[in-house]
Amino acid sequence: MTTVLGDFELTMDELRVVARYAVESAEEVLPVFEAANPSDPRPRAAIDAAWEFVNGARRTKLQRITSLDAHRAAKEAATEAERLAARAAGDAASAAYLHPIAKATQVGHILRAAASAALVGELNAGGDSAVGLELIEQARQRATPVLIDVLNRYPLAPTGKSRAAQLMTILDTSLRTPR
Secondary structure (H helix, E strand, O other), X not given: OOEEEOOOEEEHHHHHHHHHHHHHHHHHHXXXXXXXXXXXXXXXXXXXXXXXXXXXXXXXXXXXXXXXXHHHHHHHOOOHHHHHHHHHHHHHHHHHHXXXXXXXXXXXXXHHHHHHHHHHHHHHOOOOHHHHHHHHHHHHHHOOHHXXXXXXXXXXXXXXOOHHHXXXXXXXXXXXXXO
């Protein structure tokens, strides 16, 4: 098994678990982007690249390129929900390249797609924060022991003022709290 070295080790199997978690979240909200941008294939390509890696393919430039393309699509999106959906797709593709560096910013590669998906749900419910929190709870329940083990190698997610950052912090804290 190939291992990525840094401040600690990450195996390819662990990276695949992280990428699966991110791509499952991103795939749930991809229709929000595609409904408004049916001729823009970039976020879908990022989702497909993420699934290729999750399903055993080597990580390649494909994940990096499609991630960057999906993030460009997010910048061009007309609404916040579309932007978040495209960004989640980009995050899913880039999860294959999570760095084993003990920096809080790396937590975004693990949890930001789930937080973005929760915020999309909240926005689609007219800004109902209870919907976002319910989706964060569902994301917590989807987390596997391997994902939580990887997450615990990193410092806590950085705090932020945006709703997406707040949701990511809530998810991060809930995953690190024994139940």
